[in-house]
Structure formats: C-alpha cells, structure tokens
Amino acid sequence: VTEEGNFYAQNVETGPQLEKLMEQLRQELGTNPPLPGAYTPKKNDLCAAKFVDGEWYRAKVEKVQGNTVHLLYVDYGNREVTGTNNLATLPALYHTLPEQARLYSLACIQLPADEEAKQDAVEALTHDTLNKQFLLNVEYKNGAQECVSLSNPETKDDVAQSLLSDGLVLIEARRERRLAKLVATYQKAQDKAKQARLNLWRYGDFTGDDAKEFGFN
Numbered sequence: 001v002t003e004e005g006n007f008y009a010q011n012v013e014t015g016p017q018l019e020k021l022m023e024q025l026r027q028e029l030g031t032n033p034p035l036p037g038a039y040t041p042k043k044n045d046l047c048a049a050k051f052v053d054g055e056w057y058r059a060k061v062e063k064v065q066g067n068t069v070h071l072l073y074v075d076y077g078n079r080e081v082t083g084t085n086n087l088a089t090l091p092a093l094y095h096t097l098p099e100q101a102r103l104y105s106l107a108c109i110q111l112p113a114d115e116e117a118k119q120d121a122v123e124a125l126t127h128d129t130l131n132k133q134f135l136l137n138v139e140y141k142n143g144a145q146e147c148v149s150l151s152n153p154e155t156k157d158d159v160a161q162s163l164l165s166d167g168l169v170l171i172e173a174r175r176e177r178r179l180a181k182l183v184a185t186y187q188k189a190q191d192k193a194k195q196a197r198l199n200l201w202r203y204g205d206f207t208g209d210d211a212k213e214f215g216f217n
Contacts (some may be wrong), residue, residue, distance in 0.1 A: 008077020
C-alpha cells in the first residue's frame, strides 16, 4: 500500500509461475554469484536485486545517485534504496514473465486531504488488505490507473465500504450509470459513519472551508 492510498496486487493464478521463476533465479545466482560492482545500473533497467532478507528478486531501477540506487521490486510493489553491490544483471530468461505487481486504487473513494486523517486511512487500508486474497473488479479507469472494488471471497465484505463505514475515507460520487449501485451502497456506508460521528465526522458534517481541508466536494 502506497502513501497515496494506492496498492500493488498480484494475480493468484500466476503465483506458481512467479514462485518457480524466483526459485530458478536464486539457484542460478547462488551457483554463479555475481561479482559485486560488475553491474552498472541505469534508470528503467530491470535487474536482479538482493533484498534485506538475503534473497534475489526482480527490480526496476527508478533512480541512480552515485553508488545509491532507488528500486521498485516489480513483483511485489515495495521500494528500497540500496547500494550497487546488491545488484546484478538479470539474465534474459527472467525477463519473460510480465511484472507481477500491478498498481490499483479503490474505486469511488477519495482520501482526506488532512495529513493525519490521510495516514489513518492508509494504515486502515494496509491492515485490511496486506497479504490477503480478494475478488478484484475493475470498475473504471483514470487514465492508465485501474480503479477497483475489492471484496472478501468468503464474507463478500467490501474493503472501501468498510473504510467508509468507519469514517476514514470519503466517497467520490461518480455519475456513470453502471456505477450507480456501487455509489448508492457506498453513500449509505458514509451516511452511517456521519450519523455515528466516526473519525472524519466526529465534529459533525463539515461544510465550507472545512470541506476543502478534508478533501470533500
């Protein structure tokens, strides 16, 4: 989960392929250890990177500053700043599987503008979603960004609806007809939080300048 409240997810179906690929990569680099410093990273390179757990993963170079490299682990979505000695050339064989971590955001939801409230929302989203499996449905796109709903496969509980019910996020009332049912469900959840004066609503309904401060239109 990112600071902006977006999140990276993997598709369960390609999980076994990724595990097999990781196993092969680690075996190969374990048998033929790369020479520290032999690889020169360049921005947007896909390389092999040794994480703090001592294992090798596929990573994209986002920025190079001297011997310091900013990485995105493309199969898991986490970022790290590391030294060039922890990097190696990624053999061509390991470029074939597409990057497994895809970036999404929750549909019909906006985070509060207030920094503290925003952090609370991101922490709650992290707690509700990290390392768990969900049914994911793409509701619409904002440019290239896929905006989705997430529901628990067993209980059918909707993640965004829960956050709205707790008064941690705000609804973004979309006008598309096909989203009407979802928006109506989310509106009820937000109204419930308002009535109970939970979190964002603890001082009642915010209007005027307050609304802008909390990112509410």
